[in-house]
Amino acid sequence: MGYCVPLRKSPTSHMVFSSFFLSFLLVFSILSSQTAVAFIGTYGVNYGRIADNLPSPDAVATLLKSAKIRNTRIYDADHSVLTAFRGTGIEIIVGLGNEFLKDISVGEDRAMNWIKENVEPFIRGGTKISGIAVGNEILGGTDIGLWEALLPAAKNVYSALRRLGLHNVVEVSSPHSEAVFANSYPPSSCTFRDDVAPFMKPLLAFFWQIQSPFYINAYPFLAYKSDPITIDINYALFEHNKGILDPKTKLHYDNMFDAMVDASYAALEKAGYTKVPVIVSETGWASKGDADEPGASVKNARTYNRNLRKRLQKRKGTPYRPDMVVRAYVFALFNENSKPGPTSERNFGLFKPDGTIAYDIGLTGLKSSSATRYRFKSSLVSASAFTCLLLLFHRLFHL
Numbered sequence: 549m550g551y552c553v554p555l556r557k558s559p560t561s562h563m564v565f566s567s568f569f570l571s572f573l574l575v576f577s578i579l580s581s582q583t584a585v586a587f588i589g590t591y592g593v594n595y596g597r598i599a600d601n602l603p604s605p606d607a608v609a610t611l612l613k614s615a616k617i618r619n620t621r622i623y624d625a626d627h628s629v630l631t632a633f634r635g636t637g638i639e640i641i642v643g644l645g646n647e648f649l650k651d652i653s654v655g656e657d658r659a660m661n662w663i664k665e666n667v668e669p670f671i672r673g674g675t676k677i678s679g680i681a682v683g684n685e686i687l688g689g690t691d692i693g694l695w696e697a698l699l700p701a702a703k704n705v706y707s708a709l710r711r712l713g714l715h716n717v718v719e720v721s722s723p724h725s726e727a728v729f730a731n732s733y734p735p736s737s738c739t740f741r742d743d744v745a746p747f748m749k750p751l752l753a754f755f756w757q758i759q760s761p762f763y764i765n766a767y768p769f770l771a772y773k774s775d776p777i778t779i780d781i782n783y784a785l786f787e788h789n790k791g792i793l794d795p796k797t798k799l800h801y802d803n804m805f806d807a808m809v810d811a812s813y814a815a816l817e818k819a820g821y822t823k824v825p826v827i828v829s830e831t832g833w834a835s836k837g838d839a840d841e842p843g844a845s846v847k848n849a850r851t852y853n854r855n856l857r858k859r860l861q862k863r864k865g866t867p868y869r870p871d872m873v874v875r876a877y878v879f880a881l882f883n884e885n886s887k888p889g890p891t892s893e894r895n896f897g898l899f900k901p902d903g904t905i906a907y908d909i910g911l912t913g914l915k916s917s918s919a920t921r922y923r924f925k926s927s928l929v930s931a932s933a934f935t936c937l938l939l940l941f942h943r944l945f946h947l
Contacts, residue, residue, distance in 0.1 A: 587678075587827065588639055590860040592619030592899065594830060597626070598884040598893035599838070605632035606792070607914070608881070611903045612638055615911045621829065621877050623684065635672045641679035641719075642667065644705065646694060649683050653697035653703055659704035665720035668712055679719040680705055681829070685765065687744050687751075695747050698722060701755060706758055721755065723763040723829035726770075729815060734794040735801070735868065738811035739818050749874030750899045752821050758836040762816060765830035765879075767806040769843060769852070776842040778802070785833075785848060786855030799867040805831065805856065810868040826869075831856065834892035834910075835883075835906065842890050846907055853878060853898065854909040 549705040595608065605613070609632045612620060617711045622629055623643040627725065633640055644652070644662065652658045663680075669675050682702045702720055725739035728748060732738045740748050755762070768784040781791035784804045792801040801807040805828075812826045837844025865872045883906070884898035899905050903914030 572651060585707060587875050588618040590863055590873060590875045591617065591857060592621065592639075592883050593617050593621075594621045594877050594879045596623060596880045596882070596884050596887075597629075598887045599882065599901075600886055602882055603903060604902055605629040605753065607631050607903060609636050609638065611881075611899065611914050612636070613912055617911075619877065620881075621681065627670075630666075630670040630675050630677070630801050631673075634670070640678050641681055641721075642677055643681045643684060646686065646691075648843045649686070649694055649697040649701045651663070653864070656704045656707045656711075659701070660708040663705070663708050663712065663714075667718065668714065668883045670921040671714065671717065673924035677718060679721060680709075681763070682720060682722045685725040685727070686722065687747055688725055697745070699751050703753070703754060713908070715758075719760055721760045721763055722751070725765050726767075729811065732808065732811035734792065734796065734809045735799075735810040736794050736796040736814050737739050738814040741817050745819070749819055752816070752819055752824070756824060758822055761825040761827045762812060762821075763827050763829040763872070764808070764812045766805065766812075766828050766887070767831055768804040768808065769833045771804060771808075772843050773837075773841055773892075777887050780847070784843070786859060789849065797868060800826040801867060803855075803859070803931060805859070806874075809874055810866045813869050813872075825872055826874075828874070830879040831876055832896045834895045836891040836895040838890050841890060841892050842940075844895070849896075850907040850909060853907075857909055857911075885914070 560764040593612070605626075605628050607889040608629075612618075618637070619639045620642075621641040621643070621649045623641040624645055630640070630642070648662065652662060667677055667680065672708050674864060682705055683698055685695065686698045689695075702722060706715060706720045709718050709720065726732065726741055728744045730739050730741045752762070772779050772781055772784040780789050781787075781789060783802070786805065789802065791800055792807065793800050799810075801810075809826055816822070816824050816826070831848040835839065835846045835849035849930065856876070860874060862874060863873050864870070866874060869929075876899065880896045880898070880902060882899055885894050887893045897906055898909070898911065899913055905911060
């Protein structure tokens with residue numbers, strides 16, 4: 549500290565220090581500001597919570613940071629989750645539940661109220677909400693009333709975000725199931741169903757206008773389960789196999805996941821949207837199933853998810869769209885023991901409720917409660933160190 553007095557007395561040094569101090573604050577401000585990036589990298593995880601044995605949202609936020617997972621989706625806008633994710637830097641897409649669509653389709657004021665309650669205050673508070681998924685698997689479902697409500701609801705949500713100045717921060721989208729397709733094999737033959745197309749095309753036109761991607765829930769597991777005799781399980785699991793040749797494009801596919809993504813691109817192209825990126829909003833493999841659910845096992849779940857992660861880490865496109873990097877959200881973070889339906893529905897989790905890994909695919913879980921406390925303590929120490937640094941600079945500047 550012996551050189552602090554000359555620094556304080558020298559006008560030139562004073563100016564240099566002031567410039568450095570202002571630059572430091574500017575850089576930190578930029579790094580900590582909310583951005584419009586909806587997906588960092590290529591890998592994300594769905595955080596479903598239909599269970600009675602899950603860890604707290606705070607512990608989940610710590611788990612995701614430990615596993616270096618920077619993208620997640622939830623199926624609602626639960627305030628405890630959004631509060632827990634504050635300041636973590638994790639990009640989160642919240643879900644506007646199907647049960648709200650008809651009401652919000654009526655007017656923008658309904659959407660504005662929902663956003664002011666469930667989105668805006670959390671963004672202002674430091675939670676990185678990067679998207680709103682308006683409904684889930686609406687088109688192709690059984691409720692035609694929801695089909696009719698989807699587009700006006702999405703438009704009202706976007707209009708409300710625009711009025712709040714959040715439209716460049718929060719992406720508006722709507723994930724679809726494979727039920728929207730009339731066929732998907734081979735990939736180049738894929739088209740939207742005739743009854744779905746009149747609803748899908750105006751939705752695509754709106755999403756093209758606001759530059760939103762096409763989200764599809766793609767499950768090789770479900771395809772294999774429905775036809776285990778015809779489909780080679782190695783093709784579904786990214787393992788070595790002879791693959792398939794698309795007779796129209798002459799493209800070879802050595803895994804079903806890529807074929808499903810390219811089927812989406814083919815359907816979009818036929819609908820007139822050749823440059824819309826496809827993001828896989830759900831994919832995964834069940835680690836347990838009923839007697840009539842072939843392929844559901846820990847071994848296959850580990851194989852699929854490990855190979856999927858390796859494939860996404862390559863940051864490459866598909867045979868039909870090699871320049872469009874594939875991004876995907878894995879389903880799911882935990883097994884959800886309260887979900888209805890077949891046994892497989894409750895057994896897609898990558899982690900156990902205590903935060904340890906369910907099976908090894910290269911992710912890191914929480915080792916123990918003491919490890920969790922250590923991580924929280926480390927975060928507090930880092931924050932305190934930064935605060936002290938700012939105070940030191942402030943003190944030197946005003947001496």
